[in-house]
Amino acid sequence: xxxxxxxxxxxxxxxxxxxxxxxxxxxxxxxxxxxxxxxxxxxxxxxxxxxxxxxxxxxxxxxxxxxxxxxxxxxxxxxxxxxxxxxxxxxxxxxxxxxxxxxxxxxxxxxxxxxxxxxxxxxxxxxxxxxxxxxxxxxxxxxxxxxxxxxxxxxxxxxxxx
Amino acid sequence: xxxxxxxxxxxxxxxxxxxxxxxxxxxxxxxxxxxxxxxxxxxxxxxxxxxxxxxxxxxxxxxxxxxxxxxxxxxxxxxxxxxxxxxxxxxxxxxxxxxxxxxxxxxxxxxxxxxxxxxxxxxxxxxxxxxxxxxxxxxxxxxxxxxxxxxxxxxxxxxxxxxxxxxxxxxxxxxxxxxxxxxxxxxxxxxxxxxxxxx
Numbered sequence: 187x188x189x190x191x192x193x194x195x196x197x198x199x200x201x202x203x204x205x206x207x208x209x210x211x212x213x214x215x216x217x218x219x220x221x222x223x224x225x226x227x228x229x230x231x232x233x234x235x236x237x238x239x240x241x242x243x244x245x246x247x248x249x250x251x252x253x254x255x256x257x258x259x260x261x262x263x264x265x266x267x268x269x270x271x272x273x274x275x276x277x278x279x280x281x282x283x284x285x286x287x288x289x290x291x292x293x294x295x296x297x298x299x300x301x302x303x304x305x306x307x308x309x310x311x312x313x314x315x316x317x318x319x320x321x322x323x324x325x326x327x328x329x330x331x332x333x334x335x336x337x338x339x340x341x342x343x344x345x346x347x348x
Numbered sequence: 349x350x351x352x353x354x355x356x357x358x359x360x361x362x363x364x365x366x367x368x369x370x371x372x373x374x375x376x377x378x379x380x381x382x383x384x385x386x387x388x389x390x391x392x393x394x395x396x397x398x399x400x401x402x403x404x405x406x407x408x409x410x411x412x413x414x415x416x417x418x419x420x421x422x423x424x425x426x427x428x429x430x431x432x433x434x435x436x437x438x439x440x441x442x443x444x445x446x447x448x449x450x451x452x453x454x455x456x457x458x459x460x461x462x463x464x465x466x467x468x469x470x471x472x473x474x475x476x477x478x479x480x481x482x483x484x485x486x487x488x489x490x491x492x493x494x495x496x497x498x499x500x501x502x503x504x505x506x507x508x509x510x511x512x513x514x515x516x517x518x519x520x521x522x523x524x525x526x527x528x529x530x531x532x533x534x535x536x537x538x539x540x541x542x543x544x545x546x547x
Contacts, residue, residue: 204506204531205513234546235539238488239507244392247405251387254409258383258416259376265417266374 191218195225203232268337275333279326286319293318364424371419382428383412389509390436396504397440397497407443411436430515433505437519491541499534506531 195218201207207215219226294315301311370378390411394404414435415422422431492500498520505516517527 200532200535204535205528231539231543232535235535235542236507238542239492239503239538242392242488242492242508244388244395244404246387246391250391250405250408251383254383254412255380257409258379258412261413261416262374262376262379 192222192225195219195222196228199225199228199232203236268333272333275326275330282322282326286322290319360427361424364426364428367428368422368424371415371422374416374419379412379416382415382432386429386432390432393433393504393509394436394440396492396500397437398444399493403440403443407436407439410439414439426518427515429509430511430518433509433511433519434521437501487545488542491538491545494541495534495537499530499537502527502530503534503538 195215198207198211198215202212202215219229297311297315297318300306300314301308367378367382391404391408394407394411395401398404398407411432415432418435422428492503495503501520502516505511505519506513511519513524513527513531516531517524520527522530
């Protein structure tokens with residue numbers, strides 16, 4: 187047998203299993219296999235190896251599926267509850283912003299009136315007005331950050347407790 | 349023939365779109381069904397990666413939690429399996445790094461540390477499974493253990509999970525040429541070792 191032909195045949199035998207070969211290559215290989223016993227034994231060895239690989243079984247703990255399903259359902263519930271809470275938070279933020287904008291002229295006048303009647307420097311009552319605007323937003327930002335941190339911790343808790 | 353192929357591809361696309369929709373909704377019934385569907389294949393793959401039954405079962409649960417949380421990222425143009433297995437693979441690698449950051453290679457080569465990993469053996473299976481698995485399965489497990497982890501992984505994905513080469517490349521995040529060379533080398537080593545064992 188020609189070593190180059192054998193080498194080509196061996197390459198094709200492996201390629202046949204791994205990625206497939208064209209019809210013409212298959213035709214050539216079949217013709218070669220019909221007259222080359224060593225290449226034919228390589229085909230058989232490959233087939234034995236693949237068959238053996240497919241026989242490996244892994245027995246699963248029967249409770250694994252139900253435990254996993256229960257754990258996933260619980261986590262889905264937590265995520266849904268969290269989503270509802272976040273939605274409520276965003277709605278209240280939006281509402282607060284709309285009301286804040288609508289009432290800004292009135293609040294400005296109220297701060298101005300207090301400033302004049304209490305004889306406060308304008309910087310003080312203007313700072314009071316700014317804080318009136320910033321404090322609620324700041325509180326919400328803290329709340330959102332706290333909530334996100336809590337969610338992240340919960341996610342960490344679900345990663346393989348050891 | 350083309351019509352049948354087209355019908356098959358279409359039905360697969362419909363299925364992946366339905367899965368994507370269900371994952372976005374975090375549909376628990378869909379997840380229950382998927383968990384049941386992959387209850388053998390996913391742990392087997394995880395066991396191949398970690399060499400530990402306990403880790404494979406933990407990671408199986410963890411994978412599905414991730415699928416629930418990251419479900420909105422699933423693209424229906426991908427085959428669900430490839431996405432699922434790549435999530436499982438990332439978690440397995442994270443676990444292996446956390447367990448022995450100083451020696452990931454050693455953990456990935458369970459055969460190097462006798463007794464460190466509990467590869468399934470006849471004692472750990474039920475009596476029925478032990479009988480069914482037989483002598484040959486034991487030899488095959490032993491041979492598989494001796495392969496490099498990257499070769500073991502692609503062999504399992506290709507010949508046990510029947511994934512095509514592109515899907516394997518997606519799962520292992522390696523170029524197609526790398527996947528092919530790992531498969532060729534892996535198959536050759538596996539075949540030679542198996543022949544030695546059987547001789």
